[in-house]
Amino acid sequence: MEGLATQEELFNYVREEEVNPYCLGxxxxxxxxxxxxxxxxxxxxxxxxxxxxxxxxxxxxMVPDWESWGSWTSSGVLTIESYVTEFIARSYANKKTPSxxxxxxxxxxxxxxxxxxxxxxxxxxQVSAGSIAELADGFPxxxxxxxxxxxxxxxxxxxxxKESKAREGMKMMGLQDAVxxxxxxxxxxxxxxxxxxxxxxxxxxxxxxxVDLSLFFVFLMLYGLSLYGQAxxxxxxxxxxxxxxxxxxxxxxxxxxxxxxxxxxxxxAATQYLLSIFPNVCMARISxxxxxxxxxxxxxxxxxxxxxxxEGYSFxxxxxxxxxxxxxxxxLGFYLxxxxxx
Numbered sequence: 001m002e003g004l005a006t007q008e009e010l011f012n013y014v015r016e017e018e019v020n021p022y023c024l025g026x027x028x029x030x031x032x033x034x035x036x037x038x039x040x041x042x043x044x045x046x047x048x049x050x051x052x053x054x055x056x057x058x059x060x061x062m063v064p065d066w067e068s069w070g071s072w073t074s075s076g077v078l079t080i081e082s083y084v085t086e087f088i089a090r091s092y093a094n095k096k097t098p099s100x101x102x103x104x105x106x107x108x109x110x111x112x113x114x115x116x117x118x119x120x121x122x123x124x125x126q127v128s129a130g131s132i133a134e135l136a137d138g139f140p141x142x143x144x145x146x147x148x149x150x151x152x153x154x155x156x157x158x159x160x161x162k163e164s165k166a167r168e169g170m171k172m173m174g175l176q177d178a179v180x181x182x183x184x185x186x187x188x189x190x191x192x193x194x195x196x197x198x199x200x201x202x203x204x205x206x207x208x209x210x211v212d213l214s215l216f217f218v219f220l221m222l223y224g225l226s227l228y229g230q231a232x233x234x235x236x237x238x239x240x241x242x243x244x245x246x247x248x249x250x251x252x253x254x255x256x257x258x259x260x261x262x263x264x265x266x267x268x269a270a271t272q273y274l275l276s277i278f279p280n281v282c283m284a285r286i287s288x289x290x291x292x293x294x295x296x297x298x299x300x301x302x303x304x305x306x307x308x309x310x311e312g313y314s315f316x317x318x319x320x321x322x323x324x325x326x327x328x329x330x331x332l333g334f335y336l337x338x339x340x341x342x
Contacts, residue, residue, distance in 0.1 A: 007041075026084065033092060040084055136291040140284040144256050146199070147224055150191040152248050155231040158184065159244035162235060181334065185228060192224030210300030211290055215315070219286055222322040226279040229326070232333025236340040252280065259284035269312035276321040277328070286318035 007027045030039035161167045167180070200217050208216060234251060238244040255278040262272045262281065276282035292310055293301035306315040 026080065031091075038088065132291060132295045136288045139291070140256070140259065140280070140287045143199075143220075143223065143283060143287070144252055144280060146195055147192075147227060148249065148252050150188060150195065150224070151227045151231060151252065152245055153191075154184065154188050154228070155234050155248040156241050156245045158231060159235045159239060159241045163240050177334075177338075188228050188231075189225065192221060196220040196224065208290060208294050210294045210297070212300070212302045215301060215303070215306065215319075216290065219283075219290075219319065219322070222319065222326060223279060223283045226282075226322055226325040226329060229329030229331070229333035230279070232337045233329065236333070236336035256280040256284070265311045267312065269309075272313050273317065273321060276318065277325060279322065279325050279329070282318055282321050282325060285313050286315060286322070289313065289315045289318065 007029075010025050010027060027041040028038065029041055030037055032038070167175075170180070196217060199220055200213060203211070203213055203216055230251070231248070234247050235244050238247040258275060258278055259281050261267075262275055262285065272285060276285060289310060290301060293305065293315070297305070299305050301315060306319075307317075308314060309317075
């Protein structure tokens with residue numbers, strides 16, 4: 001091992017033809033023992049750089065991320081961390097800088113046994129990390145397809161009554177708007193309850209073993225009911241049966257596609273919650289939380305852990321946004337239904 005004073009000296013040393021080959025070079029750009037400030041540079045090929053978009057350790061995590069584990073071990077980062085840690089520790093002990101300090105006994109470095117750090121591994125996952133990611137990405141799409149049927153039916157029926165003037169006829173016979181809205185709400189809520197119970201039975205069969213299924217039931221109910229007000233918004237803007245049905249279908253898929261705008265783990269929390277005003281975006285974020293807690297945490301998802309934040313989002317925060325969506329879209333739908341001319 002050699003200790004060199006500058007980065008340029010390191011480069012020149014490597015360029016020499018008569019030197020012994022070395023596996024790696026580490027450059028301490030900043031080395032301040034007094035203020036505990038260290039900046040270290042070393043290079044890797046791009047495809048070997050380990051995942052670093054999120055914290056390497058999260059107290060919620062129960063099982064290791066095998067893809068990141070492979071990157072950390074195969075790229076040599078753990079070996080370099082061992083060297084750097086040893087070097088800094090000895091520098092603290094001897095109060096030396098990299099330019100005047102070398103390893104007196106480098107053999108001790110090779111004798112170290114470095115474990116699976118910094119990931120915890122209480123138990124091994126029964127489902128691979130790739131499969132978990134596919135489930136978390138695909139599950140929201142299935143929910144969109146499942147709830148699209150009652151949403152399309154509600155939208156087309158309201159538009160049909162508006163287009164045929166049937167609603168005006170009922171008003172002339174004394175039907176009040178509040179009763180009309182309530183009747184459609186009760187009918188749509190019945191459809192949502194049936195779908196929710198079916199999904200709950202499937203989840204109870206083992207898909208979400210570590211999730212409190214009462215929370216799962218509440219999540220599906222709120223998602224379904226948040227679509228009720230959107231039906232009136234669509235009919236107010238597209239009053240015919242054909243156009244409203246097409247708009248309902250297109251709107252579901254377009255707003256679902258918006259989930260990609262917040263899929264980056266570094267997306268600010270404010271942006272995620274702001275876009276959660278669209279029920280499909282909110283549903284996709286909550287679904288990701290469901291699978292994260294089910295497969296990757298020690299305690300699973302319950303009322304006690306629902307407030308924990310992961311990648312800037314929490315289950316409880318998503319549920320509150322879904323409640324807001326139910327109220328907001330319903331009031332907006334009623335308002336547009338009254339003010340937009342037929």
